[in-house]
Amino acid sequence: MATMTILSILGSEQASEDLSAAIQVATEVGAHLVVFAAGIAEPPTVGDYPVGIGWIERRDEASRQLEAVRSRAVQQCQSSGLTSEVAIAFAEKAPLDDMLFQKALHSDLAVIGRGVSGLADLRRVVVDAVIFHAGRPLLLASDKGTVTLKPKRVLLAWDSKPGAAHAATAAMKLLVDADQVNLVIVDPEARDGEEPGADAAAYLARHGVKVVVDQLASDGRPVETLLQQHASEIQADLMVMGAYGHSRMRQWIFGGVTASVLQGPSLPVFMAH
Incomplete structure (x- = not known):
């Protein structure tokens, strides 16, 4: 075994x-x-x-x-x-x-x-x-929730970039075993296609993932804050996201104005690159 x-x-x-x-x-x-x-x-x-x-x-x-x-x-x-x-x-x-x-x-x-x-x-x-x-x-791990590799509800942060795809692949078993995966796109762009998230959702569904797509508008709010708020709304017990070398998300990982998020995340976060 x-x-x-x-x-x-x-x-x-x-x-x-x-x-x-x-x-x-x-x-x-x-x-x-x-x-x-x-x-x-x-x-x-x-x-x-x-x-x-x-x-x-x-x-x-x-x-x-x-x-x-x-x-x-x-x-x-x-x-x-x-x-x-x-x-x-x-x-x-x-x-x-x-x-x-x-x-x-x-x-x-x-x-x-x-x-x-x-x-x-x-x-x-x-x-x-x-x-x-x-x-x-x-x-x-989060101080505010139970850390688990067998989550029931997962928020998958998606932006149609390799980092998000790699994170989804690395977490595939977790996604397949979850009761529901919410694929979340913030401020969809042209590269996301006519129906943002549809191709990614179809790919995940072929693996057996029970997935729904949520499109969110940031309205000037920090992306990481919006993701955590949405995770709370859908009662997610894990967030899956890509880690990027040069982007807003790396500011979340390394500090800056959003350092407080890392110091007290609202739920466990699975990151991959």
């Missing part, structure tokens, strides 16, 4: 809660769980100035906090009954990116919670390594 490998990436904050979400998902599908406690080490001062005591103390304290996360994670995993492994990395951004890339490359799905998504620098490294470098999907 095939076994999924799920990668749980933890920061130094809210690690127990984030790991609990990953354990919940891994238990649901009988997956092997790889836990990776990650921290960005503050680089030394550039120039002719000597390294200060304050810098050493900050790095030492951050390292100790992450080691405590690792120790608690080992205990949580042992109590879960899952097969698991726990690793730790405290490094500057470039080497940490490479270590995360290697872990993600040998996993089927990465799971993060607010302990990572709420820290802009760590979030950027994680998203780059997992989605853009390793090409693996990322599940962002």
